[in-house]
Amino acid sequence: MATLYTHKDENIAKTWVLMFVFFVVVMAVGWAVSYYLNSPGILVFAVIFAIVMNVTSYWFSDKIVVSMAGAHEAQDSEYPELHNIVENLAITAGLPKPKIYIINDPAPNAFATGRDANHAVVAATTGLMAMLNRTELEGVIAHELSHIGNRDMLVSTVAVVLVGFVTLVSDFFLRSSLGRGGSGDNKNPILMIVAVAFIVLAPIVATLMQLAISRKREFLADASGALLTRYPQGLADALGKISSYAAPMKRANNATAHLYISNPFGAKATMSGLAKLFMTHPPVEERIKALIG
Secondary structure, three states: OOOHHHHHHHHHHHHHHHHHHHHHHHHHHHHHHHHHHOOHHHHHHHHHHHHHHHHHHHHOHHHHHHHHHOOEEOOOOOOHHHHHHHHHHHHHHOOOOOEEEEEOOOOOOEEEEOOOHHHOEEEEEHHHHHHOOHHHHHHHHHHHHHHHHOOHHHHHHHHHHHHHHHHHHHHHHHHHHHHHOOOOOOOOHHHHHHHHHHHHHHHHHHHHHHHHHHHHHHHHHHHHHHHHHOOHHHHHHHHHHHHOOOOOOOOOOOOOHHHEOOOOOOHHHHOOOHHHHHOOOOOHHHHHHHHHO
16 A cells, blocks of 8 residues: 655655756766867866856855745744744654754745755745645655655755756757857768757757656655645645645746745746646645655
């Protein structure tokens, strides 16, 4: 019989499969650029540049994300219930208590960030605090702490590195090929077509894979959060209320959208069929069904 542990194991396995495919895409792009431009030194530079930029972002991820979200640190005296919930659940999860931030926004949402459990941040909007009761808020906080405990941020960072690498190399190739007028002399025309196809389509494929990984991470955090509170209904009810709020957050950003418990662009952003391919989160109905059946 399936349990929340079963969902967790399945999501971990599927995520690693996606990561393997990601590496295949990266190697394919590397081969394509090297073959077309016949310049492996450029490829090495692109790889080093992408990794350095993304590792830097990862190292300072908490400060960067908090600043982009417009969040400020939540004082214990002003938000005693939130501090109490975070501290109790962190103890239960065996994690250090993360820093707690508040975002002045009527849209109900929350996120966790930071490079590891010792440098983690949990942030919640004022809209979330106003809309949810204590049990529902515990479900949301447990979800965010699960992201920290499951090391989701590390997986997300690896995905960002790969997407950044693929996009950077593809963009460089397109600019270089336009400037040189192509460099396909004395090369197999079929392989040239394959190389160009890899380079043009790879950023799209890589982005879709990154979003797929983000969606799997959400299912895993939902399952782990329900195990932490021992009350899946609380998180399910919270997700239902959060998804009923259609307006976007004031500072919604594509770069950080995958960090939030719900799409910061609002429910209306996920209505069209094509938009579902680029969703950072799985449909709320699927998440609720996974939690309570």
